[in-house]
Amino acid sequence: MPDRHVGGPAAGDRLADGFALLDSLVDGRAEAWDLSGEIPLEVLRTAGERGLLCAQVARELGGLGLSSRDNGELTAHAGSLCSSLRSVMTSQGMAAWTIQRLANPDQSAALLPELVGGKLAAVGFSESGAGSDVTAMTTKIEVSGDSVVVTGHKVWMTAAHYADLLVVFGQCEGGAAVVAVPASAPGVHVERVADPLGCRAAGHANVRFDSVRLPLSSLLGTPGMPLPLLVTTALAYGRISVAWGCVGILRACRHAAARHAASRVQFGKPLHEHQLVAGHLADLYADEQVAAQACAHASACWDAGSPDQVVATVLAKHVSAGHAARGAAAAVQVLASAGARDGHVVARAYRDAKLMEIIEGSNEICQLILAQHAVATAQ
Amino acid sequence: MSTESTAQGAELSAESIERELLGFLEAKTRTTLTPDQDMFASGLVSSMFAMELVVHLEQTYRVAIVGADLKLDNFRTVQRMTELVLRLRAGSPAVGHA
Numbered sequence: 001m002p003d004r005h006v007g008g009p010a011a012g013d014r015l016a017d018g019f020a021l022l023d024s025l026v027d028g029r030a031e032a033w034d035l036s037g038e039i040p041l042e043v044l045r046t047a048g049e050r051g052l053l054c055a056q057v058a059r060e061l062g063g064l065g066l067s068s069r070d071n072g073e074l075t076a077h078a079g080s081l082c083s084s085l086r087s088v089m090t091s092q093g094m095a096a097w098t099i100q101r102l103a104n105p106d107q108s109a110a111l112l113p114e115l116v117g118g119k120l121a122a123v124g125f126s127e128s129g130a131g132s133d134v135t136a137m138t139t140k141i142e143v144s145g146d147s148v149v150v151t152g153h154k155v156w157m158t159a160a161h162y163a164d165l166l167v168v169f170g171q172c173e174g175g176a177a178v179v180a181v182p183a184s185a186p187g188v189h190v191e192r193v194a195d196p197l198g199c200r201a202a203g204h205a206n207v208r209f210d211s212v213r214l215p216l217s218s219l220l221g222t223p224g225m226p227l228p229l230l231v232t233t234a235l236a237y238g239r240i241s242v243a244w245g246c247v248g249i250l251r252a253c254r255h256a257a258a259r260h261a262a263s264r265v266q267f268g269k270p271l272h273e274h275q276l277v278a279g280h281l282a283d284l285y286a287d288e289q290v291a292a293q294a295c296a297h298a299s300a301c302w303d304a305g306s307p308d309q310v311v312a313t314v315l316a317k318h319v320s321a322g323h324a325a326r327g328a329a330a331a332v333q334v335l336a337s338a339g340a341r342d343g344h345v346v347a348r349a350y351r352d353a354k355l356m357e358i359i360e361g362s363n364e365i366c367q368l369i370l371a372q373h374a375v376a377t378a379q
Numbered sequence: 380m381s382t383e384s385t386a387q388g389a390e391l392s393a394e395s396i397e398r399e400l401l402g403f404l405e406a407k408t409r410t411t412l413t414p415d416q417d418m419f420a421s422g423l424v425s426s427m428f429a430m431e432l433v434v435h436l437e438q439t440y441r442v443a444i445v446g447a448d449l450k451l452d453n454f455r456t457v458q459r460m461t462e463l464v465l466r467l468r469a470g471s472p473a474v475g476h477a
Contacts, residue, residue, distance in 0.1 A: 104446050175450075222447035228426035229449060236430065305438030307431035314427075369427060376408075 014064050018052050018074045022081060030082035031343035033201040044088060044162055049118040052078075053092035057100075061112045068302035072244040072295055079248020083352035084201035086248065088120070090241040090360075091159040091202075095121035095167045097237035102178050102221040102230070111180060114165070122163035123238075124154035124207060125231060132365050134231045139170035139209065141177045141219070148219045150179055150187075150212040158359075161192050161203030167220075168209065169231065175224035178234075179214065187212040198351035236310065238360040239317040240302070243295045246320035246356050249349045250288035253324075253331035256345050257284055260335050271334070280330045287323035294319040311373050318366035324353035391440070391468065396461045403435060404457070414457040429454055436460060442467035 025043050033039050047053050055071045057063025066074065071093070078086040096115045099108060115121055130136035139152025152170055160166060166181040166188070181188060193204040221230075258281055261272035271277045298316040301309035328349035332339050339346040357363050397414050404412055408423050418424045424432075432454055433444050442464060444453075453463045 101445050102449070220446070221449065225447075225449055226426070226429070226451045229429050229451065232426040232430050233433075233449070305434060307435040307438070309434060310427050310431045372425070372427075 011066060011070055014066065015070045015074060018050075018055065018064070018066075019077050021047070021050055021052060022074070022078055022085075026081040026085065030084070030348070031345070033082060033084055034348050035200075035343045037195075037200045039082075039084060039088070039162075039201045039203075041162060043085075044120055045118045047085070047089075048092065048116070048120055051116045053089045053120070054096035054115050056093065057096050057112050057116050061109070061116065063096075063112070063116045068240065068299040069296065072240065072247075072299045075241050075244035076248040076251065076292070076295075079245035080252040081248070082201075083245060083249060083348065084199045084203075086241075086245040087199045087202035088159045088162065090238055090245065091122045091157075091163075092120060093241050094123045094234055094238040095165065098123060098167050098178060098234040099180065099220060101233050102225075103180075107180075107217065107220060111165070119164040120159065120162045121165040121167060122157045122160040122203075122205075123234065124157045124160070124166060124168045125234075126155050126157075127153060128155055132362060134169075135227055137169065137171065137227075139168065141168075141170040141172040141179055141223070143173070143216065143219065143223055146216045147213050148179055148216055150181060150209045150214070153206065153208045155206045156193060156204050157207050158199070159203045160190055160205035160207050163203075166207060169227070169234075171227070172225075173223040176227035176230050177223050177225060178220040178230060180218050180220060181209065181212060181214060185212050185214060196355070198348075198353070198355035200351075232310075235360055236313050240295070240298055240313045242356055242360045243291070243298065243313070243316040243320040246324035246353065247288065247292045247295055249324040249353050249356070250284065250291055250320075250327045252345055253327050253349050254281075254284045254288050256339065257281060257331040257334040260338060264338070277334060280334050284327045284330055287327045291316075291320040291323045311370070314361065314366050314369045317361060318363065318370060321353070321356040321366075322363060324349070325357050328353040391465070393461050393465060396440070396464055397457050399439065400457045400460055407431070412457060414461075416457070417455050419451065419455055424454070432460070436464060440464045440468060 025047055051064040055064040055066040055074055059065035075086060075089060078089055092115060096112060099111050103111065125134055127137050127139065142149045150168060150170060163183050166183055168179050168181050170177060183190065187210040189208040190205045193206060196204050261277055261281055262270055264271045272281060294316040298309060298312035301312045328346060331346040332350050335346050341347060401412055410423060437444055453459055
């Protein structure tokens, strides 16, 4: 009942093509991108044009029409290669998902084909005074006549450095609204976050909107919608995408640590025969499997249309991010000096995974949600 | 889930939707509700739970709740949700998947 048939008979082929295309696009350059803090724009545009960055967009709109499960596998693969690219994927997918949920059919028909046609998108929630508490956001969206005017300052918008379209959340008429802002609109100022801890080539930027005036058709949904529900809806995609990306981080770490432990000899035998090192390998393997199962369960809930997807997604995000942070630290420990330099796969994983414990609902916010669920379902 | 039979029924009455929704909500919130009870005023609805409700309505009644219909007023009471479902089923074609 879940997933496979959602993408149609050729979904498996599209997934295999997606894996191959990701391999050829990254082509061993993740380290160089990490060090330079930049993914070549043509790489992102190609990934976008081929539908990889938001692979659940329907085929009628030019997308790959993958199920949540297949898109998850694709996301994990991207995460195993390069978490910066995977972060761009998460942003684009979240933008597409937000448009799909909030836009009217005309807006969807105009915007979604662009997002699978090479245009890049970012989503803006956070502000300097509104992180976990999104309701504290002060960005204003004002409707005046046939225009909408956006004023505010978003921080840490992933992929905004590359984006053509900025999907921005703000306060509007006693509630909230979302606007699709072209990055080229007058009054939009994009400033990169200097030297982020992780996902260094994901193009994080702070973006100022100085009375950005747009046609009313840029407003998605209707003014005065409930902000927490809007953000929860958009974040749900971001959370499951990050969760699968963390599975990829764990996979890359497990392979790197196991390869190293099998080949490096100390005290007359390979590292993996030293029991304390073997313990790290076992933990890494278990963490990867547990995270993958939590993600597979959440995606199965999405594909089946089950309301359980809401909590299952938070669980998957929480488990995967925590395990990725722990697993990456273990992988650095196993590789030791062989992996302890910027750009190395386990060093990237160590920095990237830490950020995953912060974004799209910090560990602590996830815990609050899960605790609330535990109380609500207590017998 | 026991939703398939509900969704397949060609004729859905307001009464049957209300009954199903009251059952769903009772199981989820462990509270007995009336069809006109304001769930937001009762503090029974978080944004996470509101999203669960959206997904439940979409899956059970084969409707898409998007755009302007995501306003809280549509989910305030069982009666409002029932009206929303009946309106979307009358006006919009059934949706397969998102």
